[in-house]
Amino acid sequence: MSSELLDALNALEQQKGISREILVEAIEAALVTAYKRNFNQAQNVRVDFNQETGEIKVFSRKEVVEEVEDPRLQISLEEARKINSVYEPGDIVEQEVTPRNFGRIAAQTAKQVVTQRVREAERSVIYEEFVDRTDDIVNGIIERRDARNIYINLGKVEAALPLNEQIPGEEYKPQQRIRVYITKVEKTTRGPQIIVSRTHPGLLRRLFEMEVPEIYEGIVEIKSIAREAGDRSKISVYAHDPEVDAVGACVGTKGARVQAIVNELNGEKIDIVEWSEDPVVFVANALSPSKVLDVIVNEEEKSTTVIVPDYQLSLAIGKRGQNARLAAKLTGWKIDIKSESDARELGIYPNENSPFIEIESDNQEEEPSFDPIDYDLYQDVDGDEE
Known part of the structure; x- marks a missing residue:
């Protein structure tokens, strides 16, 4: 068993990158527990694992005292000095108590410890790899799904795509390749848990x-x-x-x-x-593809009133208010959209301080000089009424 265990430790250190010292410490700690459990011993013991020969020995540890109260943990000064005359009260006396059949138990315990440590080390490596990739994109393959999650194979580990992180209406088929965004990586008893998103x-x-x-x-x-x-x-x-x-x-x-x-x-x-750092220009840009005649800013309330041509009102607001809602989220400003006619009735337009255009007549068909960039290729320019 000794040579096999040493070979296994060497292989694990090279292939898995697990420190030999960490494995030896874990084996020694596990052997202490195994000794106490299998031999009904409550005494304080130490296990020594010789890393050169692979030999395992068990030593009892007792404190030297003037008067013994617990013989399992203490030894009298008189008895200690029979072993070595230099002992003084408070010293620790170690004596070998390795059972004859401890080798079989040691081998079984060592195997369990090594297996557990390998599993923990592999999980730790995976965790460290993916925790550094939080807020990044990864490629994966859809494996399966249940009522709550879609599970995606990322190679070394499986990630979960929760229902609330799935794009509405998007189809997810087994073996389909997919790009996802890592939002959270957590350590659990069953290994790293990775949560990804498409939204x-x-x-x-x-x-x-x-x-x-x-x-x-x-x-x-x-x-x-x-x-x-x-x-x-x-x-x-x-x-x-x-x-x-x-x-x-x-x-x-x-x-x-x-x-x-x-x-x-x-x-x-x-x-x-x-x-733009100018909220007037930024809000106007954000409402693209709608044309904007003017933007009136209220700095205290961090809100804006946007005037658009009458024929552009529905486009500025968007279906179910989507264009205005997204523009508000994008800029961080509240946006109240008014048509040119309503703004004139309220007396807030035309505005002589408008950076967009100087209005000199009541011609409502006049085009503003400000023209947001409009790429029809990717913008859905529809003017459907609400």
Whole structure:
């Protein structure tokens, strides 16, 4: 058993990366428990595992005292000095008490400990690998599903895609390859538990980082994301290099870059707008593809009133208020949209301080000078009434 155990320890250290010292400490601790359990011993003992020969010995440990109260844990000074005359009260006397048939028990115990430690080490390696990949995209294969989760094989471990992290209407078939976003990695008694998502805004961010080199290199920065997974998303971008078109870089030649992301998300529509530190400009951009005549800002309440042409009102609001809702999430400002006619009746338009256009007549058909970028390729420009 000795040589086999030593060979096993050497192999585990090389193949699994498990420290030999950790394994030896675990084996010694387990052998102490096994000795007490199998030989009905309550005394204090120490197990010595010789790492060169593989020999295992058990030693009892007793404290030297003037008067013995518990013979299992203590030894008198007189008896101790019969063993060695240098002992003094408070010293520890060790004597070998290795049972004759302890080898079989030791072998079985060592095997159990090694198996358990290997399992724990493998789980720890997997945990450390994936905890560093939290907030990142991974590729996997759908294996199975139950009432609550879809389980995805990530190679070394299985991840769970909960129902609330699944894109509404998206089909998930066994053996289908899929990209998911890691939201949480936890240690459990059965190994690392990995939770992934298809609805998290971080998935959209990572996809853009993968498809747009300017974002990956830090030339273009994603400032904010508002997402209603499976339906529509808005993303604001900013170029640190004034010569770079942030929106154009994300869209790509003939829309190739953004179209690749749309395809990955099974047709989810994506509006890309330019970020601005000026809330007037940013809110107007965020309501794209709608035209905006003016934005009135209330700094104290962090709210805005947006005036749009009458014929653009339904487009600005969007189906079930989606466009306005996403714009508010994207900018962090409350947005109240009013038609040009209503704004005129309220006396808040035209506004001579408007940065967009100076109104000189009552011609409501006049087009504003501000024109948000409109990429029909990926934007669903529909003006259906609410």
